[in-house]
Ligand code: KG4
């Protein structure tokens with residue numbers, strides 16, 4: 279029943295550990311950092327400190343609940359990047375310490391590849407090739423997935439990520455961080471056609487989300503002149519319309535990518551793939567286009583170590599290990 283791998287994720291504001299045995303994820307322990315809420319975004323210095331505080335307990339819980347003894351581990355995997363440098367350093371250093379103590383190899387994992395590979399934790403698993411729309415707080419990419427470890431980004435944002443657009447719009451409305459899930463919640467009670475926003479159209483399969491936050495800011499400013507209670511009175515319709523707008527921007531590109539490549543296996547991944555509007559509209563579009571749709575369970579949408587573990591499993595099978603002098607990468611192409 280080999281290999282047995284412990285995986286650690288610490289790229290942003292989630293400290294997570296997971297044990298995988300022979301490709302089967304045994305657990306997925308996550309400590310979220312509430313400390314950022316009052317600042318309206320992730321504060322890198324605080325994220326690093328919180329990882330330092332949480333990592334021992336998270337790793338211990340993953341080992342204990344797996345029922346596996348440390349001496350049975352075949353490798354330690356960790357997120358090398360992309361992410362916050364100070365946050366990544368905590369996971370990388372911890373992995374080095376354990377790998378040295380146990381005298382086992384280390385496996386570096388690309389966080390964005392891991393988001394895509396979250397589809398290989400449970401069934402149904404997509405067959406190759408497939409397209410994956412990877413949408414998070416830091417990235418918006420359309421990835422052409424040729425096999426487990428061969429991926430090509432065929433479209434991406436040229437400025438903000440779509441998760442950032444959700445979070446910044448929420449902040450403008452006075453909602454706490456992270457605003458994406460709250461916009462989703464209010465949107466479910468509102469009319470998606472109530473308001474319209476303009477969009478910046480990029481060439482090819484690329485995206486731009488920086489314009490929407492300015493457009494949204496001015497839209498609210500103008501409405502508040504007419505009615506100072508505009509946001510409170512219309513929050514559901516505002517959220518529903520904004521969400522519909524962002525989802526439409528994403529799905530237009532996915533449809534074009536499918537037409538250009540002829541690929542009809544379509545997946546979504548990353549934190550924003552938890553969005554109920556995106557999931558619903560993707561299903562509807564998929565039915566119309568005859569696509570096979572793959573949507574990860576909620577637990578594996580936002581940052582987690584189970585996805586790092588699955589990526590590490592495939593790298594282990596290829597003998598793809600890294601040396602002990604490995605350093606994190608804040609930017610790391612797929
Ligand atoms: O993948 P992730 O956990 O971390 C990064 O790697 O960035 O994604 C976090 C992002 C945040 O921007 C958060 O607001 C967004 O995912 N998010 C959502 C939802 N759940 C999380 N956005 C919209 N609707 C949701 N339900």
Ligand code: ZN
Pocket residue numbers: 389393414548549580581
């Ligand atoms: Zn992520």
